[in-house]
Amino acid sequence: MRAEFPDFRLGTVLATSFTGTLSERRGNPVERIPTPQRLVDWLAVYGLAVDSCTTAQLDLARELRESIHAAATAAAIQDALPANAVRVINDCSVQGRAAAILAPDGQRQWQLSSASSVEDALSVIAADAISIIAGERDGKLALCASPTCQAAFFDTSQSRTRRWCDMNTCGNRQKKARFNATHRKTPTPAE
């Protein structure tokens, strides 16, 4: 029987969707890429198909993920970037050999150097993180307002006032909590 794995939270921004494969970092963390195969599955969703992944490559992916999380969090609160995290992101970016390809339909695709090219895929993610943290893209890094999450996300809303990393999970939970708090209030007794 196939084991049940936590589903993915798929955002539109590659780097912060990748950091979202570990959620509830400040609560009860949920690891969404618990096995090498789940990383392969996740990469395929983002057009970075690889044939296989070793345990060592999964470890490297998680190291990159936590480094992006640390650097993006620092950037969001305008803190100095942690040197270790920057080193890991840069190493991953340099080590991969991925090429941007223009598809016939005008979409950008990534061509990885070989079938087992997790490192290539990670370099694409690292480069995406660099472009966001460097402020090259239209948007702003912010931290999720959920106390158990506090994930760094990339706010591309016009007003730059988005509060949650994900509306369907953190946003919804908060709305429910507010609703319950309001409706739990006991009416003021009559004097």
Ligand SMILES: [Zn+2]
């Ligand atoms: Zn969140």
